[in-house]
Amino acid sequence: MQGSGGSLSDVEKRVLAFEREWANVPMLATSGAPVAAWQTQGYKSVAIREQFGLTEIRYLQILNGLLVKPEALAEDPTTVRRLLRLRERYKRAGSRRDV
16 A cells, blocks of 8 residues: 555545545434434445445555554644544543453
């Protein structure tokens, strides 16, 4: 997925753009009330399949790989930092469940 010269590939740039845009999409139920993040997961999976032609698992592998690349941080620092915070929050929540 890495482009030449240490830059991000087109797919990696598109993944970052997708995550940036997805964070700004208001999800509303048919009643007009906001929907919890876990309730939107199915919509995001469909969008991933349609836009990238990837399974959600493969997409997440690419996304997690991006979060450790300095090039990704340089490309979109706000999105990368937000995703790193989310990942850390999920890790902490998971470790509490295992106890």
